[in-house]
Amino acid sequence: MGFYFAQFLTGLASASSLFLVAAGLSIIFGVTRIVNFAHGSLFMLGAFIAYSISQQFGFWVAVPLAALSVGAIGWVMERTVLSRLYGAPELFQLVATFGLVLIVQDAALWIWGPTDLLGPRAPGLTGVVRIFDQPVPEYDLFLITVGFSVLGAIWWMFTRTRFGILVRAATEDREMLQALGVRPARLFQATFFIGAALAGLGGALEMPRQPVSLLMDLNIIAEAFVVVVIGGMGSVTGAFLAALLIAELNAFGILILPEITLVAAFAAMAVVLVIRPYGLLGKQATTAPHAVEIQPPQTLGEAGRLAAAVLVAALFVLPIIAGDFVIVLTADIMIFALFAAGLHFMMGTGGLVSFGHAAFFGIGAYAAALLVERAGIGMEAALILAPVAAAIGAAIIGWFAVRLSGVYLAMLTLAAAQILWSASVQWQDITGGDDGILGIWPAAWASGTTAYYYLTLALTTVGIVSLMMLASGRFGILLRAGRDAPARAQALGIDIKLRNWAAIVIAGSAAGLAGGIFAFSKGSVFPDTLAIPNSVDALVMVLLGGLHAPAGPILGASVFALLEDSLSRLPYWRALLGTAVVGIAVFAPGGIAGSLSGWLKRRRERSA
Amino acid sequence: MKFPRLAAIAAVFAVSVTQANAEPIRIGEINSYTRLPAFTEPYKKGWQMALEEINAKGGVHGEKLEVISRDDAGKPGNAVKIAEELVKREKVALLTGTFFSHIGLAVSDYAKQNKVLFVAAEPLTDALIWSKGNDYTFRLRPSTYMQAAMLAAEAAKTDAVKWATVAPNYAYGKDAVAAFKQVLKKLKPSVEFVDEQWPALFKIDAGVTVRALEAAKPDGIYNVTFGPDLGAMVREGTVRGLYENRTVVSLLTGEPEYLEPLKGEAPKGWIVTGYPWYAIDTPEHNAFKAAYEKRWGETLKMGSLVGYNTMLSIAAVLEKAKSTDTDKMIAAMKGLKVATPQGEIVYRAADHQATMGSWVGRTDVVDGGGQMVDWRYIDGAEVLPTAEEAKAMRPTN
Known part of the structure; x- marks a missing residue:
């Protein structure tokens, strides 16, 4: 009995530190609708800054100062980057925060160096208390107290202060608040400051529990997302309950099934989203997307078609003039363009955002590799079956996903991708675990750089052209109707959910085909094809290219791949890439294709 | 001319x-x-x-x-x-x-x-x-096998019979545990493995992991965690007394990359592989x-x-x-x-x-920092399988 109580307390301590991070993320989302990828970076900065201050002034001075400094950093982020993006499509902000993650990573490496830093323990709280004869660290009890205090303070602020009431009002209905004469800018700045400070506090308080390292940012962010989604986005009490659920699930789960740690949180998120689509304490109203302007259909004009034909022709003759490496790089870009085109189809035309698109890419890659390795079938059949397998996966995931919308749908896809990723890592007998599957090289006729390049060109062209035709045809029109005017579409007898489901399956099979081609081009498959960074890359490509431009994914994939390839030869290249991503998000909010076509249009108008 | x-x-x-x-x-x-x-x-x-x-x-x-x-x-x-x-x-x-x-x-x-x-x-x-x-x-x-085998040989010399393992949940951790078990069981058939913990890499919840290990009441603990996970395991385990009166065997922990960040809190008396550059x-x-x-x-x-x-x-x-x-x-x-x-x-x-x-020795705190003491260098050839055994493990093509 004593043992289980102490285990519960240990879980509660972990829940507290998770709550601090998730609460900030949740408040920021509630008010600004920004899914802040950089929240983990703020957590990490909190730990690093607290470490530096503690070397001079000790632990107890370092913790509050670090929280305030990180609050200030969050405020600067809001002022310099995010405040310029409130008018842009929501996902642009996500991409911009992803750029900030890269910048903070390199900044931290530059300032604090690569070595892990072990901060001081909390003076006065280094011992243990015996509860039912079980040792419970004093610091754990302190963390639990902090967690409850912060929850209480936020509750007080939200219910008893004018600021808090305004924040709640903004969470409920931002436009109405604006109409009532409240300046949202101030509110957003204050929210960002508080959210960031909470993340910084969480990071600083981690110092006695684990070394401060450059891996802290990405490690916490996925878990914080899970907590916020389970709790209901924008709900602080929900975040607290969810943090408790996740931490205790882990604390008791590992007593029974130690391997569960990798997947428990994401499995819990998937279950909660299926049963309660808007999280434990979330409300549908808080997540309804803004009224989307009716966007013009995505069709290529005369000039666009000509450009597409020229592009394919140019790609066809490329191997004659270019060296091997250029061909390999171009083939990579084509694969990513197909991957991004599927996501673009689903997001741009269907309004269905996926944070876990790597799931389908990975299913395709693994299906191809496993079919070759286990079933001994040839490359040709494997490349046909890869998109089929991804389509089946997409049908299953999509069946649950279409019942949700907006960020919740995105988060369910993320959970699905994470569950598949942990399966690929864990299920060593089948997938080879981290060691992956090797020796998946093309059939003899397609091997060699040039031959495989032509195969890639043919398959990706067919894939991308089919997606474009679907988007501009009858299916795309119905899909857009469901996106822009769901109520009217429903009244006209269009089954929106069915179309959305079909869109996910189509996007999934495109990603699966891309994954299959990728597996043969690299000769191997690893769990990273299913991991979060791969999903983020696809999102970045789509948004860089332009969400509402048919050529978006092609441009986005090209620019992203070329940027990564050219920058990665330089030191601190991630900061440069991050700056480029943020710059494009801020200065070209329609994406590259959107900005180009806007510029062309203006020019035409001027000359007319 | x-x-x-x-x-x-x-x-x-x-x-x-x-x-x-x-x-x-x-x-x-x-x-x-x-x-x-x-x-x-x-x-x-x-x-x-x-x-x-x-x-x-x-x-x-x-x-x-x-x-x-x-x-x-x-x-x-x-x-x-x-x-x-x-x-x-x-x-x-x-x-x-x-x-x-x-x-x-x-x-x-x-x-x-x-x-x-x-x-x-x-x-x-x-x-x-x-x-x-x-x-x-x-x-x-x-x-992995060579280093795990070096540690298993040392572990066999101790009195510990009941062992628990903790390793990051991916291929390296799995291989390191499998190799250690295999070699230790061969050298000392009486050993028993009573618990395994598999925290996610660099995302360990060290408090609950330490308590789960404690609950199994092992004589010896074999640790494969490294980097930030190791620091967390050391802190949470030390404060809860997990390592008191227990044999701890730990892979790579003697390498300066892992041992130095722990400074004065480096564990004492752990049997580790590592690199005592200061003493060679x-x-x-x-x-x-x-x-x-x-x-x-x-x-x-x-x-x-x-x-x-x-x-x-x-x-x-x-x-x-x-x-x-x-x-x-x-x-x-x-x-x-x-x-x-x-x-x-x-x-x-x-x-x-x-x-x-690799060098095998015990950890200690010397001049306020973690170091390896009582170490000796073990040539890789000593722990590698014979040429025939190795050849049999390789694919024939």
């Missing part, structure tokens, strides 16, 4: 021209520099120093070496793309580097497919040279240590030695092969002897594994 002199002058001129025109031998190097800088940066400093020394002596057979080094950002797909670029555009003679096991395997498979020599520096997975070994891949650093007193190592500290103004890490030995191995194979032809280099790699700061190592012909060994 005139003629021969002219000929001599012409000959000298010709030689100097060919030397001036001689392209340096290019070496392609790939590693996860931005993903895990704590481990890859000292490694880079190690090979850079070796490269400078080799070129200062005039290179290999009069040709300088040039390394083209690239960051794979921790993505195997990137690593293969870079390998392609290095081989096809930069025309490198051979590939080297990699830290993560899966990236090592991806590059190894690329090397096999494209018939390029790959000298793997750091990846630890046994698959690289055994179950997925190939003709083109050789590996320097002592593998041989003329070769002293020279290496002095040169490194002079060149970089910082102390040695495990990665420094691995990086240095990697470049020495490459120079040695080029020296022996007298050619950059892949088949000739592979022939030269088999049985290649390299004089390193830790003594001579041999690349075994049977499984392409170098006999670079």
